[in-house]
Amino acid sequence: xxxxxxxxxxxLAEIQADLVINKLQLRFxxxxxKKVFIQTQGDIDKKTDLAIIGGQGVFVxxxxxxxxxxxxxxxxxxxxxxxxxxxxxxxxxxxxxxxxVTDSLLICGGYRNxxxxxxxxIVGTSSLRRRFQISYNRPDIKLNSLRGNxxxxxxxxxxxxxxxxxxxxxxxxxxNMIKEDKKIIExxxxxxxxxxxxxxxxxxxEGRIGDKASIIxxxxxxxxxxxxxxxxxxxxRVFGLGCNSPLAAYARKVDDKIILNxxxxxxxxxxxxxxxxxxxxxxxxGKKAADILRGDLV
Numbered sequence: 001x002x003x004x005x006x007x008x009x010x011x012l013a014e015i016q017a018d019l020v021i022n023k024l025q026l027r028f029x030x031x032x033x034k035k036v037f038i039q040t041q042g043d044i045d046k047k048t049d050l051a052i053i054g055g056q057g058v059f060v061x062x063x064x065x066x067x068x069x070x071x072x073x074x075x076x077x078x079x080x081x082x083x084x085x086x087x088x089x090x091x092x093x094x095x096x097x098x099x100x101v102t103d104s105l106l107i108c109g110g111y112r113n114x115x116x117x118x119x120x121x122i123v124g125t126s127s128l129r130r131r132f133q134i135s136y137n138r139p140d141i142k143l144n145s146l147r148g149n150x151x152x153x154x155x156x157x158x159x160x161x162x163x164x165x166x167x168x169x170x171x172x173x174x175x176n177m178i179k180e181d182k183k184i185i186e187x188x189x190x191x192x193x194x195x196x197x198x199x200x201x202x203x204x205x206e207g208r209i210g211d212k213a214s215i216i217x218x219x220x221x222x223x224x225x226x227x228x229x230x231x232x233x234x235x236x237r238v239f240g241l242g243c244n245s246p247l248a249a250y251a252r253k254v255d256d257k258i259i260l261n262x263x264x265x266x267x268x269x270x271x272x273x274x275x276x277x278x279x280x281x282x283x284x285x286g287k288k289a290a291d292i293l294r295g296d297l298v
Contacts, residue, residue: 002032003213006063006072009037010149015174016203017076020096023220031216036072038063064090067206073213075206079199079229080168082206084237093214094205094221095229099170101201101250103130103194105187106172107164108157113187114138114164121163124156130166132246132265133194136272150175158183170201195248195263195274198232224253227282234286235262238294245297249289251282258282262289266297273297 003024007017014035021033039062059081066072067090079095086092111117114137123134124146131143146153146165150172157165169188202225207214231251239247246265251258259278266273273296279285 001030002034003074003216004034004036004072006036006038006066006075008059008063009039012150012171012175013076013078016078019174020076020203020205020217020220023096024216027219028216036066038066038072064206067208073207073211074217077204077206079202079204079233080197082199082204082233084198084233084240089209090206091209091214092204093207093217094219095225096203096205096220097222098202098225098228099173101196102169102191103166103189103196104169104172105164105166105189106154106157107185107187108160108183109163111163112185114189117141117163122161124153124162124165127166127197128244129197129246129248129265130194132267132272133189133248134166136265136270137193139270154184168196168200191250195250195261198236198247198249199229200250202229204229227258228252231258231260231282231286234283235260235290236286238287238290249286251285256280258285260285260289262293264293264297 005017005021007013017035021035024033060077060083063075063077064087067075074093105114107117117138119140120142122142122144124144125131126145126147134141134143144162146156146162150167153165153167156162172186205217205220207217228251232249235249236247239245245267248263249260251260257278257280259276261274261276263272263274273293275289275292277285277289
């Protein structure tokens with residue numbers, strides 16, 4: 001039996017696909033898992049801001065179409081790239097693991113953290129959430145768009161185009177790029193000020209509902225990760241595709257309950273609204289947090 005596993009054609013995406021395939025291969029040695037690279041809209045257009053070219057789903061829609069058509073049997077995604085609404089006929093078969101959820105500020109020039117950056121320093125990020133959070137904490141900093149793969153972003157940083165750039169800590173650790181680069185300092189942004197995107201740090205395997213490949217992939221599912229990310233996605237789902245407000249959410253399973261921290265930013269006023277709630281039902285908890293924060297915006 002051959003199972004075709006689809007992924008984006010980027011170094012990080014391939015690393016994540018290999019993590020999944022290697023685990024599946026250990027559990028199912030008699031099955032051949034074949035990697036299939038698929039170029040998404042986000043991979044083709046590496047210059048335009050993500051919000052302009054489609055926002056949610058820009059890195060997964062083409063892969064999901066390949067799943068539906070049967071070109072591939074499974075797909076490996078970064079959970080934060082998935083649209084909040086699931087696609088008819090497809091299932092999120094497994095949440096395999098979650099790395100650290102924090103964002104990292106990568107700095108050149110001898111500065112050690114966000115507060116040490118000089119007034120007018122140029123920080124690179126294309127994320128609406130990250131831009132809002134940086135501006136909220138350091139309104140004197142200049143923000144410039146930043147696209148491209150990890151190598152490209154680090155080259156731009158070291159060339160002096162930016163004083164610092166923001167990247168997900170999970171991506172940096174899976175890529176293992178900056179540990180030996182003494183020119184770059186990594187400052188982990190504090191979680192209370194820089195809540196992550198829903199699903200950040202988690203890997204998810206998607207397949208067709210009822211398909212044998214999906215059943216096989218479900219063997220890798222980690223229930224605590226599924227509950228936490230499902231809660232964050234339920235929060236995101238309330239706002240829908242048309243939302244142009246900065247959103248963040250981080251849920252974690254503690255004993256028999258889920259604790260959720262969520263945030264929304266008001267771009268017009270610059271105000272930030274936060275809530276922290278806990279409960280046992282991931283979907284209800286995420287929706288409740290969204291309803292609370294929507295009420296704050298009114």
